[in-house]
Amino acid sequence: MKTENNNYGKQKNYIQGIDGIRAFSVLMVVAYHLKLPFAKGGLLGVTIFFVISGFLITRILLPEIARTKTIDFKNFWIRRLRRLLPAILTMVTALIFVSAIFNRVLFTKTCSDVLSVILGYNNWWQIFNDVSYFENAGAPSPLTHCWSLAIEAQFYLIYPLLLIFLAKFRNRKRNTILITFILALISIVLMWALFDPSKDPSRVYYGTDTRVFSLLIGALLALISEDGKVNSEKTTHYWDVIGVVLFVGLLYMMVMIDGYSSFLYRGGQAIASIMTALIIFSVMSENSIFGRVMGIFPLKWIGDRSYSIYLWHYPIILLISGGKKSSWWIILVEVLLTGVVSAISYQLIETPVRHGIIKKNIDIIKAHPRTRGERRRQIRTIRRSIKTVFVITIIGITAIVCIAFVPREKSLNDIEKLQVQAQKAKKLTEQKTSSTNEKTTNQDASKDATVAYQTDEEILESLNLLLIGDSIALGATDEFYAAFPNSICDAAVSRYTTESFAIYGSYVNEKGWNGDGVIFALGSNGLLYDSLGTLREMLGADRPFFIITARAPYASWEESNNKEIYEFAEATDNTYLIDWYKASEGHSEYFVGDETHLTDEGCKAYIDCIRAAVLQVYKK
Structure with a gap:
């Protein structure tokens, strides 16, 4: 991850403690992408880097502005480009060659993102890129992590202009602090207001406007400490204690708080940014013991190479394990390879170019x-x-030829068939909804009296269940209706868990559905949030509630969602587990290229899993 280092190592006011903060941050980001259990919120490492970058770049610019009332933009951008581009171009070129040979799916996704990475608008490309859900299936683009570099590049372009503008007025420092604070506050409010757990959070997560507050908080620290007056000898040790406590608090957040938690979007990221700024302030004094500890050689070595490590680790992880949870020895290979490649890039590419x-x-x-x-x-x-x-x-030239002529490949080769299937399933569900509700009234009177003498097929035929699902259930719609002819399968592409409330409410209140139970087949597209408890309450105590575990190995929330499902089903009355995750373990034949959506054989196994769980309940 890029944080501006420039020539601080040669300057008297170099802050050695920042190296340790940077080192811990990049290690937590790597651990998060490796899906290690102690790094659920490791993506907060990016937030910490933003604060450091905002602080250091502003700290570099302020003396020049104080002297000249302006900035030498030619020199400024030459330094930024020397720092950013060589490593990016090297990584992208290597990725193109390796993925073209070993993984055409990643190659295809890399090619679509190359220009946005090089030109510094990757975050907005990811927000507005009109790529279908099916085309995005499987492992993410190995350049996805470059969204943060784009935000930094945009900050470096815009914020210096603001500093120059404000330098023209009296009370430059006071006005600049005030305007920076207001902009940071607006950004925090935008993240809070625009976040909606029922929708794709990409707009909030990747947006420059919703993430820039971390950089601005770092800039605020640089402005406040511009006069060089930091902790006195008397207060240094107090700030050491504060810094240690806050640092432990940050680590706690990264270990315990899920990276997609609503809390992070509704104040958590801002809290982490403020904590980071205070930690930096605590190590600014030359007498800081905490700063000296954070600047020890191993942490400094990692901190110096943090940009290289950030750039290289994600493509390496995706090329080796696809970003899925892996065995310890694969993780070890990924970590060692990241370290070696990052060290080579830092020594042979970044350092010589940065030094001119x-x-x-x-x-x-x-x-x-x-x-x-x-x-x-x-x-x-x-x-x-x-x-x-x-x-x-x-x-x-070879890289350009690769991009132009190497055949592309997608995780889901038969996308058109899946999309046609989605349209067909939607129409079939609409037909079933009207016909099923008419039959339910006639069946209810005799169901309880005869269930003990019915065959399995007769029991399933007598039931009127409502399945609320995403694209996985959508692919198995035909098989569902073959097994549950009088039930309803309402499934759709890219459906989030919290959409289940409105869907269930519409069936009960608008369509008059009064069936025998609900099957919750969501959880592959995002966190559960409060879906299970809310929907369980809406069903009432007497209506059975079935929950299907998720099989989505490329999703960071697979493990946490399944854990929550297991615990909820165990602890809640009249709630039953359909363990698709366990039933599909080791069955690669059940899945297409993205290892999430189903083959014909997988559709049959998926419905058999539901069928067995439902029969176990209704036979009682």
Whole structure:
């Protein structure tokens, strides 16, 4: 993850404790993407990086603005591009070659995201990119994590302009602090207001306007501490204690709070940002013991390479394990490979370019040598530069050819068939809804008296169940109606768990449904939030409630959703488990390429799993 380091290591006011904060943050992000159990909220590491970036970049700009009332944007952006682009281009190029050979699905997703990553608008590309649900199935794009780099790039473009504008007025510092605070507050409110758990949270999670408050909070810290007056010797140790407590609090949030929790969107991210700013303030004093501990060599080594680690870890994880939960030895391979590749990138690409090797070589080539030694040095530099440019050109052309001509492949090859199936299932459900409600009244009177003498098929035929599902259940609609001819399957693509309330309410209040039980077949597209408890209450105590566990190995919420389902079914009366996760374990033949949606054999097994659980209840 990118945080501005510039030449702080050579400056007197270099803050060594930031290296440790950065190191812990990137490690938690990596752990989150590895699906390690102690990093449920590891994506907060990105929030911490935003604060650090906002602080450091503002801290770099303020002295120049104080002296000149302006910013040398040419020099500023040359430094930013030298810091950002070489590593990104190297990572993207390597990813194109490797994925084209070993994983065409990831290659296809990489190609669609390349331009947005290089030009710094990947976050908005992910928000507005009109790609169907089925095309997005399976592992995410290996460039998805670059959304945060895009937000930083946009901040670097806009915020310096604001600083220059405010520098034209009297009371520059006071006005800048006030405006920055107001903008941060607006951003926090926007995240709170725009977040809706019943909808895709991408707009809130990736939006520059809804995430920039973390960078602005970092900028506020830089503005407040602009005069260089930080903790005195008397207060340093008090701030050490505060910093340690807040740091432990941040780690607690990353360990215990799920990364998609409503709390994070409704104040949690802002709290984490403020805590980070206070932690940075606590280590700013040269006398800070906490700062010295956070600056020890192992943490500094990781912190210096945090940008490289952030860039490389996600493509490596997706290429090796697809982002699914893996065995310990695969995780070890992914971690070691990330460390090695990041170290090479940092040493051979980022550091030389950041220190101006390109300009130095150009100056040597353009110089007029005065001695034979200088002439030999110039010739060596020219030869080396020609070879380097030739190799880079060949690699670049080859990468472009790969993008243009290597065949693409999607997780779901038969997307059109799935979409047609969705339309067919919708019409069939509408027909079933009207016909099923008419039959229910006639069947209710005799059902209880005869159930003991019915066969399994007769029991299932007599039931009027309502299945509320997503695209997994949608694919098995025909099989569902074959097993439950008088029940209803209301399933749709990309349906969120909290949509179940309105769906159930519409059946009861508008369509007059008064059936025998509800099957909850959601949980693959997002967190459960309060869906289970709310829907259970809406059903009433007497109506059976069946809950299907999720099989979505690429989703970060699969494990937490299933855990909640197990616990809820165990603890709640008249609530029953349909364990599709367990029933499908080890059966790759049940799934298409995304390992979530069902093959014909998978549809049959899915309905058999439901059938067995329902019979077990109604035979009693």
